[in-house]
Amino acid sequence: MPERPYDHKEIEAKWHAIWSQDPKLYAPEENSTKPKYYVLEMLPYPSGTLHIGHLRNYTIGDALARYKWMRGFNVLHPMGWDAFGLPAENAAIDNKRHPRDWTHYNIGEMKRQHQRMNFSYDWDREVATCEPEYYKWNQWFFLKMYERGLAYRKTALLNWCDECQTVLANEQVVDGCCWRHDKTPVQQREMDQWFLRITDYAQELLDATKELENQWPDRVLTMQRNWIGRSEGTEVDFTVEGTETKIRVFTTRVDTIFGATCLILAPEHALVKEFLPGDAKVKAMVDDVARKDPGNLEKDGLFTGKYAVNPYSGEKVPIWVGNFVLMGYGTGAIMAVPAHDERDFEFCRKFGIAVRPVIRSADGTLPTEAEMTEAYVEFDNGVTENSGQWSGLPAPDAWEKMTAYAEEKGFGKRAITFRIKDWGISRQRYWGTPIPMIHCATCGIVPVPEKDLPVALPSDVEITGKGGSPLRTHPSFAKVTCPKCGREDARRESDTMDTFVDSSWYFYRYCDPKNSDAPFDSAKVNYWFPIDQYIGGVEHAILHLIYSRFWTKFMRDLGLIKNDEPAARLFTQGMVVLNGAKMSKSKGNVVSADFMMDKFGSDCGRLFELFAAPPEKDMDWTDSGAEGAYRFIGRVFRFVTRNADKRAAVATGPVTDGDKRVMRKLHQVLRKVTEDFDTRWHFNTSIASMMELVNEIYAVEADLSPGVLPQLLDSLVLLFGPFAPYVAQEMWEVLGHEGPVFRQSWPVFDPELAKQDVAEVVIQVNGKLRSKMSLPFGTTQEAALALANNDPKVTPFLEGKSVAKVIYVADKLLNIVVKG
Numbered sequence: 001m002p003e004r005p006y007d008h009k010e011i012e013a014k015w016h017a018i019w020s021q022d023p024k025l026y027a028p029e030e031n032s033t034k035p036k037y038y039v040l041e042m043l044p045y046p047s048g049t050l051h052i053g054h055l056r057n058y059t060i061g062d063a064l065a066r067y068k069w070m071r072g073f074n075v076l077h078p079m080g081w082d083a084f085g086l087p088a089e090n091a092a093i094d095n096k097r098h099p100r101d102w103t104h105y106n107i108g109e110m111k112r113q114h115q116r117m118n119f120s121y122d123w124d125r126e127v128a129t130c131e132p133e134y135y136k137w138n139q140w141f142f143l144k145m146y147e148r149g150l151a152y153r154k155t156a157l158l159n160w161c162d163e164c165q166t167v168l169a170n171e172q173v174v175d176g177c178c179w180r181h182d183k184t185p186v187q188q189r190e191m192d193q194w195f196l197r198i199t200d201y202a203q204e205l206l207d208a209t210k211e212l213e214n215q216w217p218d219r220v221l222t223m224q225r226n227w228i229g230r231s232e233g234t235e236v237d238f239t240v241e242g243t244e245t246k247i248r249v250f251t252t253r254v255d256t257i258f259g260a261t262c263l264i265l266a267p268e269h270a271l272v273k274e275f276l277p278g279d280a281k282v283k284a285m286v287d288d289v290a291r292k293d294p295g296n297l298e299k300d301g302l303f304t305g306k307y308a309v310n311p312y313s314g315e316k317v318p319i320w321v322g323n324f325v326l327m328g329y330g331t332g333a334i335m336a337v338p339a340h341d342e343r344d345f346e347f348c349r350k351f352g353i354a355v356r357p358v359i360r361s362a363d364g365t366l367p368t369e370a371e372m373t374e375a376y377v378e379f380d381n382g383v384t385e386n387s388g389q390w391s392g393l394p395a396p397d398a399w400e401k402m403t404a405y406a407e408e409k410g411f412g413k414r415a416i417t418f419r420i421k422d423w424g425i426s427r428q429r430y431w432g433t434p435i436p437m438i439h440c441a442t443c444g445i446v447p448v449p450e451k452d453l454p455v456a457l458p459s460d461v462e463i464t465g466k467g468g469s470p471l472r473t474h475p476s477f478a479k480v481t482c483p484k485c486g487r488e489d490a491r492r493e494s495d496t497m498d499t500f501v502d503s504s505w506y507f508y509r510y511c512d513p514k515n516s517d518a519p520f521d522s523a524k525v526n527y528w529f530p531i532d533q534y535i536g537g538v539e540h541a542i543l544h545l546i547y548s549r550f551w552t553k554f555m556r557d558l559g560l561i562k563n564d565e566p567a568a569r570l571f572t573q574g575m576v577v578l579n580g581a582k583m584s585k586s587k588g589n590v591v592s593a594d595f596m597m598d599k600f601g602s603d604c605g606r607l608f609e610l611f612a613a614p615p616e617k618d619m620d621w622t623d624s625g626a627e628g629a630y631r632f633i634g635r636v637f638r639f640v641t642r643n644a645d646k647r648a649a650v651a652t653g654p655v656t657d658g659d660k661r662v663m664r665k666l667h668q669v670l671r672k673v674t675e676d677f678d679t680r681w682h683f684n685t686s687i688a689s690m691m692e693l694v695n696e697i698y699a700v701e702a703d704l705s706p707g708v709l710p711q712l713l714d715s716l717v718l719l720f721g722p723f724a725p726y727v728a729q730e731m732w733e734v735l736g737h738e739g740p741v742f743r744q745s746w747p748v749f750d751p752e753l754a755k756q757d758v759a760e761v762v763i764q765v766n767g768k769l770r771s772k773m774s775l776p777f778g779t780t781q782e783a784a785l786a787l788a789n790n791d792p793k794v795t796p797f798l799e800g801k802s803v804a805k806v807i808y809v810a811d812k813l814l815n816i817v818v819k820g
Contacts, residue, residue: 003642005633008601037073046106051590053583059748070746080127129502176291229419238308239319250330255398260359309663345375432496440482503550534567603724658703670749757810
């Protein structure tokens with residue numbers, strides 16, 4: 001067979017047409033005796049079309065899936081669509097197009113691109129969360145949570161745009177203003193909201209992060225632990241002067257309470273309305289907190305004119321409102337101890353509030369207020385002072401005794417608080433899962449009977465972005481008969497669910513996507529779960545990944561599943577950047593997937609994205625880099641096609657030096673790529689080693705005997721299988737083989753052949769690196785020292801000195817210790 005040039009368009013069109021005819025190509029085996037492997041990339045939002053920034057996590061997951069098939073696993077690799085959400089409503093407003101039409105069109109476009117890329121998905125398991133067949137089970141889960149007291153309704157503050165006359169999601173607040181009206185500041189309004197009691201699982205969610213260590217990225221676990229935010233401390237009641245009203249504060253350092261010189265309430269605290277009814281500055285603070293990160297706010301405050309009594313000292317302290325106090329943490333009220341807290345110090349100095357040190361440092365220092373220029377916070381080993389009967393105690397002892405005193409006297413107790421708060425799932429939007437509840441004037445709030453699920457979204461709605469959700473006024477949706485008493489004027493809940501509900505359990509539905517009687521068959525889920533490898537962006541660490549862990553634990557408690565965590569292993573890939581900036585359609589700096597496939601081909605795009613950087617790091621897309629990957633594929637393709645006929649030749653003659661060199665390199669590369677897949681996922685160095693192999697092949701090609709070609713050609717093609725499936729399949733056929741490459745056995749390396757010829761030995765002088773030498777394995781200390789003594793990088797550090805000691809670790813290190 002003559003050598004052929006590499007033509008990606010011809011090869012990819014050919015195999016795309018063939019593979020499209022087999023819907024079961026990537027389906028897992030039923031009742032398989034093979035070990036299972038569930039690999040999953042986080043499902044995408046169908047926002048339009050794919051660009052190459054989207055492709056990276058799919059490419060990583062696809063390479064892993066193909067490798068696991070070749071290693072003999074029964075692989076589940078599905079795909080679906082996180083299809084509800086605000087962009088569809090925005091498009092409906094801008095284009096006068098129904099969200100369903102916009103969403104389905106985008107799903108079609110993105111699916112076409114996924115299939116053109118030949119990602120190995122079992123499309124028979126495809127799920128779209130906007131379909132009633134899916135969101136019916138969102139509603140079913142909600143009812144189960146409601147039955148168990150995990151779903152409840154309460155009043156909460158929401159973002160409000162006066163111009164739109166509607167509630168905004170946090171994502172729609174841009175620089176403190178409405179996303180559609182950039183001159184209209186967002187305000188806060190109280191409205192009734194539905195919540196899920198995720199706090200009931202806070203401790204378990206925190207404790208279980210220990211089990212995920214070394215399986216999930218440390219960064220993700222740290223973010224989750226910080227988000228859950230467990231704090232142990234003391235709750236203490238201060239009494240408002242002249243009243244019976246109590247203000248409960250939570251503090252982790254009750255031993256500093258004699259240094260509390262004021263109380264500070266969050267602007268949203270219920271007592272603020274009572275103390276300062278209708279105050280414009282308070283309202284401005286509430287709105288300001290909604291618009292900005294409280295941690296970046298310039299501290300501001302307002303004296304309420306009220307005082308509270310410290311239950312330990314009997315001292316009156318002023319009650320203030322402060323914009324840096326969060327209603328969502330602790331009790332929404334703090335005791336300010338400015339001498340020992342940086343935020344409190346900054347606030348109290350600004351407003352002229354006293355600063356009183358009450359902890360003496362470990363070296364005995366106790367500064368006066370006038371001497372303090374910053375808070376003294378390194379006081380864990382300090383001693384209490386100016387603290388009544390507890391003065392002179394080590395701070396930890398004072399904490400224990402003062403907490404016990406509060407419990408004895410009935411004005412406080414030990415407490416644990418969490419930063420994480422219950423999950424508010426209400427959205428005053430149309431394009432989401434309707435919350436399955438009914439409001440009846442006689443019966444109150446009544447759940448929709450399970451037999452009436454799903455509560456389906458009406459299709460005949462007009463979406464304007466004004467006046468709230470169109471579900472509120474839709475006649476056939478809003479008006480409903482109460483299932484409990486039969487009143488015909490009951491009102492259906494018009495809020496829809498947060499779209500994170502949809503993505504909290506979708507990966508279970510893939511196991512049984514067409515089940516109309518249950519969310520899934522438990523036996524099927526128990527076979528596949530937990531997910532063996534989950535892949536997605538780190539930006540999901542504290543929302544999707546916490547919510548999905550909560551949902552898994554709830555389903556376990558329902559008896560539906562056996563696993564405690566959704567995913568055994570998590571991998572967070574780096575971003576694809578262009579000219580140093582993250583790709584974004586809004587920035588106009590994207591390279592479309594179709595453009596990339598037209599110009600370079602799917603295989604080239606995959607190979608370059610895996611080669612350009614370690615998968616956990618950001619990579620910079622460059623056309624020149626893609627062109628280099630294209631040339632590499634072309635070199636391999638030309639070598640295989642021009643040698644394919646020789647593969648069947650009868651082996652004659654002796655083994656050549658070229659044979660030995662190439663076979664040793666082949667087995668070294670096989671070992672490296674295998675180990676990279678099984679451990680580090682350093683696909684960039686895997687592909688680099690494959691490039692070295694091809695260079696070696698070209699260098700000795702004329703000296704290769706027919707005897708090595710069958711193994712060399714077959715192994716080279718199989719190595720390409722996970723990284724460049726189109727060209728691998730074409731080369732497999734050229735070599736006379738049948739069947740999909742990913743269904744072949746992964747080539748096994750020979751440990752003897754894979755041994756390195758030489759070891760890289762580090763040469764040090766007095767422990768400092770001076771050189772490196774490539775030495776035959778087993779080189780003696782004497783031989784290594786002789787070579788080092790003649791190394792021009794080493795000799796300047798030995799001249800005029802005597803050798804005091806030599807430390808030699810065979811095949812690794814030679815350290816020459818000199819003096820003089």
